[in-house]
Amino acid sequence: MRILGIETSCDETGIAIYDSEQGLIGEALYSQVALHAEYGGVVPELASRDHIRKTLPLIDQVLNESNTSRQQLDGVAYTSGPGLVGALMVGAMIGRSLAYSLGVPGIGVHHMEGHLLAPMLEAEPPAFPFIALLVSGGHTQLVRVDGIGAYRLLGESLDDAAGEAFDKVAKMLHLPYPGGPQVAKLALLGEPGRFVFPRPMIKHPGLDFSFSGLKTFTLNTVAKHKDDEGQLHPQVKADIALAFEHAVVGTLVIKCRRALAQESLSRLVIAGGVSANVSLRQNLELALAKIGAQVFYARPEFCTDNGAMIAYAGCQRLLAGQADDLKVVARPRWPMEQLSPL
Numbered sequence: 542m543r544i545l546g547i548e549t550s551c552d553e554t555g556i557a558i559y560d561s562e563q564g565l566i567g568e569a570l571y572s573q574v575a576l577h578a579e580y581g582g583v584v585p586e587l588a589s590r591d592h593i594r595k596t597l598p599l600i601d602q603v604l605n606e607s608n609t610s611r612q613q614l615d616g617v618a619y620t621s622g623p624g625l626v627g628a629l630m631v632g633a634m635i636g637r638s639l640a641y642s643l644g645v646p647g648i649g650v651h652h653m654e655g656h657l658l659a660p661m662l663e664a665e666p667p668a669f670p671f672i673a674l675l676v677s678g679g680h681t682q683l684v685r686v687d688g689i690g691a692y693r694l695l696g697e698s699l700d701d702a703a704g705e706a707f708d709k710v711a712k713m714l715h716l717p718y719p720g721g722p723q724v725a726k727l728a729l730l731g732e733p734g735r736f737v738f739p740r741p742m743i744k745h746p747g748l749d750f751s752f753s754g755l756k757t758f759t760l761n762t763v764a765k766h767k768d769d770e771g772q773l774h775p776q777v778k779a780d781i782a783l784a785f786e787h788a789v790v791g792t793l794v795i796k797c798r799r800a801l802a803q804e805s806l807s808r809l810v811i812a813g814g815v816s817a818n819v820s821l822r823q824n825l826e827l828a829l830a831k832i833g834a835q836v837f838y839a840r841p842e843f844c845t846d847n848g849a850m851i852a853y854a855g856c857q858r859l860l861a862g863q864a865d866d867l868k869v870v871a872r873p874r875w876p877m878e879q880l881s882p883l
Contacts, residue, residue: 546852549632550624555848556599567607618855621649622872646864650777655850656812659839667837678704690882691797696748706752731783738788774813807834817844
């Protein structure tokens, strides 16, 4: 089965073709970072308009580069949620219309299920069951995964997601958009131990997260160390970035180990944009190796939003006989537990 995947949930237009026998045979991604940079964040209306301009040309590009005609497609998968409703509607309308015109099934894919399954595109994918850490700008969740669609939420952020906290700290430090990668880059120049930030909620039982207090602690530290002109010395700025990153990574590692122990499992998947953070990967690998556990993740380009993960997730559900009717639904909020298991 050869599936076209369309991702338009936020500020990236992702297109891919996944073949159930050959694997990923083509993909392309257009990022709107330059469009939103002057505003310091995503402007939903501009994002929707740009998806309208880019989606069809990218589909044609991927079809041409993979030597695939539209008539060779056996189905179309598109992100149905969660995300920005206008952006979701663009991909959903295009995907649903294309599927109807070709006489093939179409299916709306859960954005976070796409992220969760992205490591399945790698040469050595994880086997079920496993614990998944979904960590991005909008989500920080620990989920037990017993199979595709068989998800049980173990814990989540009670306020800011980890990626959101990274972005807000970047603004405190006057770093360019997108902020998360800029904080991680600056942290490489930091002096370890100069600042020690608290690891939130690690002494609380359970697997929930909270990053709003850490964000406030960072803000107070920034204010305390500004000079008479209201500026931070470059080295102080780097030291704060490092301390913040250490606190977030340390918290995530502790909660992941706790989740694995609670569920008696030895495999962890990290997915979502923050899973590309090098410090997080390294610290998880070291911590899990000590307890005989493994960590799996997608290659960096498949950690952020992309069409490949949507094509793969949609292919699995279409192979199982699932498909949507002609009604187009965009779900800005969509709990993963509502998904049906295969």
